[in-house]
Amino acid sequence: MPALNSNLRINGDRLWDSLMEMAKIGPGIAGGNNRQTLTDEDAEGRALFQKWCEASGCTMGLDQMGNMFATRPGSDPEALPVYVGSHLDTQPTGGKYDGILGVLGGLEIIKTLNDLNIKTKHPIVVTNWTNEEGTRYAPPMLASGVFGGVHTQEWAYDRVDADGKRFGDELVRIGWRGDEKVGERKMHAFFELHIEQGPILEAENKDIGVVTHGQGLSWTEITIIGKDSHTGSTPMHMRKNAGLAMARILENVDEIALSHAPHAVGAAGHIDVYPNSRNFIPGKVIFTVDLRSPELAVIDDMEQRLRSGAKKICDDMGLEVSFEKVGGFDPVTFNEKCVSSIRNAAERMGYSHMNIISGAGHDACWINGVAPSAMVMCPCVDGLSHNEAEDISKEWAVAGADVLMHAVIETAEILT
Numbered sequence: 001m002p003a004l005n006s007n008l009r010i011n012g013d014r015l016w017d018s019l020m021e022m023a024k025i026g027p028g029i030a031g032g033n034n035r036q037t038l039t040d041e042d043a044e045g046r047a048l049f050q051k052w053c054e055a056s057g058c059t060m061g062l063d064q065m066g067n068m069f070a071t072r073p074g075s076d077p078e079a080l081p082v083y084v085g086s087h088l089d090t091q092p093t094g095g096k097y098d099g100i101l102g103v104l105g106g107l108e109i110i111k112t113l114n115d116l117n118i119k120t121k122h123p124i125v126v127t128n129w130t131n132e133e134g135t136r137y138a139p140p141m142l143a144s145g146v147f148g149g150v151h152t153q154e155w156a157y158d159r160v161d162a163d164g165k166r167f168g169d170e171l172v173r174i175g176w177r178g179d180e181k182v183g184e185r186k187m188h189a190f191f192e193l194h195i196e197q198g199p200i201l202e203a204e205n206k207d208i209g210v211v212t213h214g215q216g217l218s219w220t221e222i223t224i225i226g227k228d229s230h231t232g233s234t235p236m237h238m239r240k241n242a243g244l245a246m247a248r249i250l251e252n253v254d255e256i257a258l259s260h261a262p263h264a265v266g267a268a269g270h271i272d273v274y275p276n277s278r279n280f281i282p283g284k285v286i287f288t289v290d291l292r293s294p295e296l297a298v299i300d301d302m303e304q305r306l307r308s309g310a311k312k313i314c315d316d317m318g319l320e321v322s323f324e325k326v327g328g329f330d331p332v333t334f335n336e337k338c339v340s341s342i343r344n345a346a347e348r349m350g351y352s353h354m355n356i357i358s359g360a361g362h363d364a365c366w367i368n369g370v371a372p373s374a375m376v377m378c379p380c381v382d383g384l385s386h387n388e389a390e391d392i393s394k395e396w397a398v399a400g401a402d403v404l405m406h407a408v409i410e411t412a413e414i415l416t
């Protein structure tokens with residue numbers, strides 16, 4: 001296999017133009033995008049992507065979840081393809097790069113190989129995974145989850161949006177349900193380029209994040225029952241203040257997460273207080289504690305300490321407490337060989353890099369269960385994402401796609 005030349009680079013202007021062109025479909029109201037899954041705009045974005053892939057000599061495959069697979073053949077018909085991609089769907093007030101960079105970065109690899117007449121032994125397949133965002137149809141990463149065997153297709157089809165429309169029906173309506181059985185494709189490897197959606201790379205002034213792990217997540221919903229009473233006329237010693245118990249528990253969540261620094265995190269983003277009135281002491285609170293870590297043992301420990309700590313706080317205050325685990329997934333360790341190929345690519349091309357843990361879920365997290373996978377991250381301004389103001393520099397996008405290309409074609413075994 002010839003050595004990879006450090007001068008081999010993608011065409012940055014062309015990649016950037018394709019990002020701007022795709023962003024014209026489903027524009028948001030503040031400079032970003034609203035191209036939610038299985039909408040007419042999603043269909044339009046898919047059609048544009050297909051047109052570009054076919055113009056680059058690829059053949060398009062489509063499975064029964066609407067996942068798209070654009071194939072550039074390899075020299076060996078027996079060799080399993082190397083897959084690369086992400087998602088074209090956006091949040092309702094989403095940005096131009098979250099997901100899209102990973103798909104169009106993959107397509108830019110094909111265009112560059114075509115320009116230079118470079119062949120690989122393994123085919124390369126650029127993928128658009130359906131409904132990564134999960135806003136219209138929960139949960140996120142729905143179609144890659146079906147591909148990875150995490151969900152059944154029937155269950156996915158039965159998800160409904162806020163208007164009661166079924167996922168399966170909407171997929172047919174927009175014309176993007178294929179015949180191919182989901183998850184039948186075998187992969188040599190899978191690579192995903194994504195913006196960080198966090199502030200670390202920018203703060204550390206690094207071009208590239210080499211993603212070694214994906215955070216595991218645990219959601220525990222806690223209900224505390226006290227007694228509603230007047231804030232003015234109830235003596236302090238006679239109060240059963242569920243809000244105060246929650247405050248103490250959240251203080252504890254902070255301490256628990258910090259005890260597993262630097263990677264563990266914990267907080268409550270969802271809080272309902274009853275009756276939620278200015279002059280009433282809350283008699284009931286329901287809130288969800290979100291705990292994350294790249295290590296399963298740490299998540300287990302945090303969950304257990306959360307429950308025992310909350311129980312003690314409520315017992316001491318004479319309050320009832322109950323717990324329900326309402327969500328979660330295990331941490332992901334990405335494939336060592338794929339991760340190394342990303343790190344070596346950054347090194348070879350002179351891009352600054354650091355190891356990073358993905359704090360958010362991504363399609364690669366599910367695909368890693370069925371094929372060796374890894375992720376490249378590039379910085380985004382102020383760590384902002386899921387927001388129309390989401391922004392990256394062209395240089396960051398180019399660095400990410402360059403590194404992605406080297407990792408992909410090294411794994412696909414470059415021939416000429």
Ligand SMILES: [Zn+2]
Pocket residue numbers: 087098099132194
């Ligand atoms: Zn994304």
